[in-house]
Amino acid sequence: MEEKLPESVDVVVLGTGLPEAILASACSRAGMSVLHLDRNEYYGGDWSSFTMSMVHEVAETKESKLTPEDVSRISDLLQNENEKLVELGDRKVIDDIEMTWQDENMKEKLEELGQMRRFSIDLVPKVLLSKGNMVQTLCDSQVSHYAEFKLVNRQLCPSESPERITLNPVPCSKGEIFQSSVLTMLEKRALMKFITFCTHWSTKAPEERREALGDHVDRPFSEFLAQMGVSEALQAVIIHTIGILQTRPTALSGMTSSCEFMDSVGFYGPSPFLFPLYGCGELSQCFCRLAAVFGSLYCLGRPVQALVKENGRITAVIANNERINCRHVIMSSRFVPEDVPIQNRLEIDRIVFATDKSIKEAEKEQITLLNLASLRPEAEISRVIEAGFEACTAPKGHFLVHATGTREGGACVDEILERIFRENDVHPYWKMSFTANSMKFDAGEVGENVICAPPVDANIHYSSVIEECRQLFCATWPDLDFLPRKMKKEEEEEEEEEEKEEDD
Amino acid sequence: MEDYKYLFKVVLVGNAGVGKTCLVRKFTQGIFPPGQSATIGVDFMIKTVKVGNDKIKLQIWDTAGQERFRSITQSYYRSAHAIVLVYDVSCQPSFDCLPEWLGEIESYANRRVLKILVGNKVDKGDEREVPERIGRDFSDVNHFDYFLETSALDATNVDQLFEQVATRLTNDMKITDERVHQYRADATNTTSNSGGPIKLIDRAQTQLNSCCSRQ
Numbered sequence: 001m002e003e004k005l006p007e008s009v010d011v012v013v014l015g016t017g018l019p020e021a022i023l024a025s026a027c028s029r030a031g032m033s034v035l036h037l038d039r040n041e042y043y044g045g046d047w048s049s050f051t052m053s054m055v056h057e058v059a060e061t062k063e064s065k066l067t068p069e070d071v072s073r074i075s076d077l078l079q080n081e082n083e084k085l086v087e088l089g090d091r092k093v094i095d096d097i098e099m100t101w102q103d104e105n106m107k108e109k110l111e112e113l114g115q116m117r118r119f120s121i122d123l124v125p126k127v128l129l130s131k132g133n134m135v136q137t138l139c140d141s142q143v144s145h146y147a148e149f150k151l152v153n154r155q156l157c158p159s160e161s162p163e164r165i166t167l168n169p170v171p172c173s174k175g176e177i178f179q180s181s182v183l184t185m186l187e188k189r190a191l192m193k194f195i196t197f198c199t200h201w202s203t204k205a206p207e208e209r210r211e212a213l214g215d216h217v218d219r220p221f222s223e224f225l226a227q228m229g230v231s232e233a234l235q236a237v238i239i240h241t242i243g244i245l246q247t248r249p250t251a252l253s254g255m256t257s258s259c260e261f262m263d264s265v266g267f268y269g270p271s272p273f274l275f276p277l278y279g280c281g282e283l284s285q286c287f288c289r290l291a292a293v294f295g296s297l298y299c300l301g302r303p304v305q306a307l308v309k310e311n312g313r314i315t316a317v318i319a320n321n322e323r324i325n326c327r328h329v330i331m332s333s334r335f336v337p338e339d340v341p342i343q344n345r346l347e348i349d350r351i352v353f354a355t356d357k358s359i360k361e362a363e364k365e366q367i368t369l370l371n372l373a374s375l376r377p378e379a380e381i382s383r384v385i386e387a388g389f390e391a392c393t394a395p396k397g398h399f400l401v402h403a404t405g406t407r408e409g410g411a412c413v414d415e416i417l418e419r420i421f422r423e424n425d426v427h428p429y430w431k432m433s434f435t436a437n438s439m440k441f442d443a444g445e446v447g448e449n450v451i452c453a454p455p456v457d458a459n460i461h462y463s464s465v466i467e468e469c470r471q472l473f474c475a476t477w478p479d480l481d482f483l484p485r486k487m488k489k490e491e492e493e494e495e496e497e498e499e500k501e502e503d504d
Numbered sequence: 505m506e507d508y509k510y511l512f513k514v515v516l517v518g519n520a521g522v523g524k525t526c527l528v529r530k531f532t533q534g535i536f537p538p539g540q541s542a543t544i545g546v547d548f549m550i551k552t553v554k555v556g557n558d559k560i561k562l563q564i565w566d567t568a569g570q571e572r573f574r575s576i577t578q579s580y581y582r583s584a585h586a587i588v589l590v591y592d593v594s595c596q597p598s599f600d601c602l603p604e605w606l607g608e609i610e611s612y613a614n615r616r617v618l619k620i621l622v623g624n625k626v627d628k629g630d631e632r633e634v635p636e637r638i639g640r641d642f643s644d645v646n647h648f649d650y651f652l653e654t655s656a657l658d659a660t661n662v663d664q665l666f667e668q669v670a671t672r673l674t675n676d677m678k679i680t681d682e683r684v685h686q687y688r689a690d691a692t693n694t695t696s697n698s699g700g701p702i703k704l705i706d707r708a709q710t711q712l713n714s715c716c717s718r719q
Contacts, residue, residue, distance in 0.1 A: 003520075003572055043577050117611065135704060144704035145547060146579055151702065268702050277701055278582060285577035292568035295544045299573040 005299060008325040009033040012317045014088070014304055015332030017045035018124075018462075019453035021287035022469045022483075023330050025141065028294035030480040035326075036291060037319050039064060039090075041301035043288060045332055046093040046436070046456050047124045049281025049393075052116040052354075055432070058123065059097040064090040066305060074306055077323040083315065086307040086446075088331075089338045093456060094123060096435045103429035106356075110395070120279035120393040121352055123436065124456050125385045125402040127152055127273040127369065130264035134462035135274070138286075141483040146286035150391050152273035154366040157240045158375055164423045165416070167360045167370065170241050173270040177237070187234045194230060194238070195262065202259040213251045221254030244371045244460055247380055273461075275367050275385075278392045283462075304335065307447065314447035328476065330451045333439045337446060344440040346406065348381075348458045351414040353401040353428035354394070358386060359420055365390045369460075372405075375416050380406045381458045382413045401428070404458055451476060509558040512673045513583060514666075515565040517605055518590035519598040520572045523624040526656035527590065528564050531666050536657055553667055555674040562670055574604075578612040586618035586669050593639070593653065594628040606646055618672055621648045622665060627655040 010032035013024040020036075021043075028034045039062065042048055050058060066074070066087055075085060101107045110116055128134050128149070138144040155170040171177040174195070178188055201212055210217050216224040225235045238258065239249065246257040264272030276282050292298055299320070307329065308316035316325045358366070367390055372382040381404060388399035405413030414433065421428060436456050443452040454468040473482045516524040529537050532549040548565040565584075570576045581587070589605050591598040602621075609619065621643040623634060636653055643651035650668055654661040 043575075139704050142547070148583070148701035148703055274702065278579070282579050282582075285579040289568060289570075289577055289580065292570045293545060293547050295569075297572065298570045298575040300575040302573075 005320060005322045005324055006033075006035060006297065007323075009035045009297075010326065011035075011328045011330060012037065012324055012326045013330045014038075014317070014335040015045045015453065016040075016043045016284055016288060016300065017047040017332050017453070017456070018284040018287070019047075019455075019465055019469055020045070020330060020332050021284040021291065022137075022466065023451065023453060023473060024296055025143070025287040025291040025294070026469070026473050026483050027330075028291040028296040029141065029483055030477065034291060034296035035317075035324055036288065036296050036298050037302065037304050037317075038300045039302070039304050043300065044123075044281040044284045045334060047281060047284050049120040049122045049279035052110070052119040052121070052430075055099070055119075055121050058094055058434075059099065061090075064088075064303065064305075070305065073321065074318050077316075077318060078308060080310075083308050083310045085318070086309050086314075086337050088304060088306055088335045089340075091334050091336060091338070091437075091439065093332075093334050093437050093439070094434050095437060097432070098434070099430075099432045101430050103427070106429040113395075115395040115398075118392075118395040119354070119398075119400065120281065121400060121432070122280045122393075122402060123350070123434075125280055125387075125404065126459070127275050127385070127461055129260060129461050129463065130267035130272050130274055132260070132264065132461055132463050134466050137466050137483055140485040141290055142486050143286045143290050146289050147282055148277040149268075149274040150277060150367055151269040152271050152275050152367045152369050152385075153269070154360075154362070154368045155241075155244065155271065155273075156360060156368060156370040157243070158370070158372060158420075160375055165375070165420055167420070170371075171237070172241065172272065173265050176270065180237075182237065183234060187231050190228075190230055190234055191238075194225075194228065194234075197228070198255065198259050198262055201255060202263070209255070210252065213255065216251040218250050218252065221249035221251050224251035224254070240371070240374075243373055244369055244383065247373050273369065275387055275391050307337070309447055312448050314449055328449050328451065329447065330453055331446075332453050333441060333455045336439075336441050336452060340441055340445045342439050343442055346438040346458070348436040348438060348456070349403075349405045349407060349413060349433075350436050351403040351417070351431065351433045353403075353417070353421070354430035355399045355401055355421070355426050355428045356397055357424075357426045358388075358399055359384075359401065359424055359426055361424075367391050372403075372413060372416055376405070376411060376413065378408045379413075380408060382406075382416075383460065384413075384417060406458055507559060508552060508561045510674060510677055511561040511563060512585040512670065513563050513565065514586045514588060514669055515580060515584040516588045516590060517567060517571065517576065517609070518622075519592070519595075519601050520569070522590045522592040522595070522598050523656050524590050525566050527588075527622070527624060527654065527662060527665070528566055530656045530659060530662050532564065551666070553670045555667075555671050558674060560670045560674055562666060564666075576608065581609065581612040582614075584613055584617055585673050586620060587613055588620045588622055588665070588669070589648075590622045590624050591634070591639075592625050593623040593634045593636075594625050594631040596633040599623075599634045599639070599642075602642060602646075618650075618669065618676070619648045620650045620652070620665070620669060621646075622651075623653040625655060625657070626653045626660055627657045 011027045011034045013020050013036045016038040024034050024036045156167040157170045158165045171180050222235050242257040242261050246253050302320040304319045306318040307314045314329045316323050368386040370384040376382040385402045386399050388394040389396045394400050403413045403417050438455045438457050441452045443450045451472050470482045528549050532551045548563050550563050552561050623639045640651050652661050652665050
């Protein structure tokens with residue numbers, strides 16, 4: 001005996017990936033009725049995290065194409081001759097998946113010890129900037145109640161010689177920079193001057209910021225630093241440090257990243273970056289929980305079949321052979337009907353290794369960010385995140401090493417990583433590789449009242465996801481607030497009630 | 505002033521309609537909410553109880569309706585100190601679903617979580633479909649730490665349920681504390697891991713509080 005889905009809601013959301021979850025929570029929070037659906041039994045869609053025992057599910061394709069019988073059955077749900085059925089897509093966002101155990105003994109051992117469920121394998125690994133807009137949104141919306149984080153306590157940058165790739169720590173905080181032996185006293189003073197300049201610059205309005213950089217604004221950052229009297233050695237330190245945020249900085253983007261970086265340093269600790277405990281897939285679940293708390297209805301693991309279109313608008317969604325009337329539809333790129341052309345496509349290479357030794361051993365376990373950009377200068381993105389037990393993403397003594405790269409020419413990001421493994425005597429026992437297809441669509445092609453959620457991306461942090469979600473929400477509902485701060489009055493009332501009880 | 509000794513996270517699970525929200529509301533607010541209206545915007549309820557001389561804060565989480573289509577997030581189970589699995593003694597199907605719930609708990613919750621089985625709605629007298637003995641047997645066979653029958657309507661055993669949770673968690677925690685103490689004394693030189701997990705709200709809250717001088 002199963003409950004029926006509602007007959008009608010304000011918004012139907014298809015897919016439980018992070019952007020859909022953010023938008024669902026924003027809609028429920030603003031008082032709209034929301035039905036949130038996913039074909040998968042699990043949350044997170046293409047943004048999910050999996051245990052080692054469940055990760056095969058990502059490669060499983062459920063047959064979702066409608067049979068002629070399906071179509072005739074569903075067609076009975078149409079209410080007039082102007083309505084037509086639009087079959088929903090099942091696009092391959094995560095594709096070319098390969099998974100291999102390179103050490104079967106380790107597999108047996110982990111299974112025996114019941115450790116397979118202790119892994120949390122991210123499809124889209126990212127970090128949060130301590131003072132970035134994601135952290136701000138998490139705090140304002142109080143989604144932060146549902147998640148915990150760890151500081152990314154080590155940033156590494158490689159230098160290559162024919163013999164080996166050396167992984168050098170990148171100094172983050174002022175303290176670390178001043179202790180660094182790479183810089184002379186004079187350079188340290190120049191650095192202080194640069195930091196002061198940044199602090200002033202960041203308080204200016206956008207137009208003034210551009211002006212302050214003069215003719216250099218769109219020229220390489222290094223030229224701008226040079227004319228400020230920054231030596232080459234110091235330029236390298238600055239560019240490496242912010243390199244994880246900005247691969248080929250211009251004066252403007254370099255200054256912006258430097259300010260973002262400095263702003264976040266020291267907020268929760270010496271590093272500006274945070275990593276979510278149990279992996280990045282947690283974040284979509286946390287936003288879904290907020291949506292549910294504000295009344296959104298959740299139904300996972302059921303067929304999500306078609307849209308009903310009338311005069312250019314989507315009037316209903318057909319799921320689980322039921323018709324749900326709606327005013328708006330929000331969908332992940334996975335659900336976009338097959339005949340809608342792709343506007344923009346980016347292929348992201350993703351490789352995950354499981355190891356029982358860190359790429360750079362240290363006294364205590366670290367969460368590590370490694371920027372490989374200098375070894376793949378043609379590529380936009382080449383980075384590695386290593387996290388393990390500390391981040392609750394692997395059993396004690398084990399690590400997941402995530403490589404993310406875009407595809408422009410040169411050596412693949414995993415070839416470089418495998419060389420680093422060899423040179424540091426690390427023997428990965430499991431490997432998974434896949435392509436993440438970041439696809440953008442014109443939502444208007446699907447229907448006037450459709451929002452296509454931002455696709456998976458290769459950015460290091462969440463700023464663009466949250467900003468795109470905010471813009472989509474505000475463009476559709478200009479009168480409503482996007483995940484506003486919970487009113488203080490409510491909080492106070494809660495506390496007062498509590499105190500009253502304590503007195504009783 | 506935050507002068508409590510421990511704060512514990514307690515989560516409730518079980519089929520829709522078994523009375524989870526009513527149990528929480530009865531315990532924390534002393535009211536039995538009429539009708540089926542879902543409580544919009546309420547995340548968790550907090551109540552302070554006394555265990556011996558210690559003030560213990562219980563943070564009690566409800567499912568936010570995500571159980572209606574069996575779509576509870578895994579993250580709901582994370583970091584719970586205790587899980588209260590509730591069925592309705594007047595509804596056999598809610599009892600028959602217990603193995604499924606146990607499966608979820610085993611997959612996602614901490615291995616050492618305190619597990620409590622509750623048969624609710626004992627006020628329903630002759631409508632009872634699940635005898636107490638059957639509930640207790642299920643609890644024993646599946647290694648629950650505690651079993652209790654309650655009524656959120658007439659308050660039977662409601663306070664006792666949560667007081668038991670608080671007492672058991674406090675006792676466990678005190679043992680762990682002693683062990684940690686012992687361990688630290690034994691190994692003064694070992695650097696612990698790189699600090700505990702970070703709760704974002706802590707920082708935001710501290711700032712908020714400090715600028716309103718509330719703490």
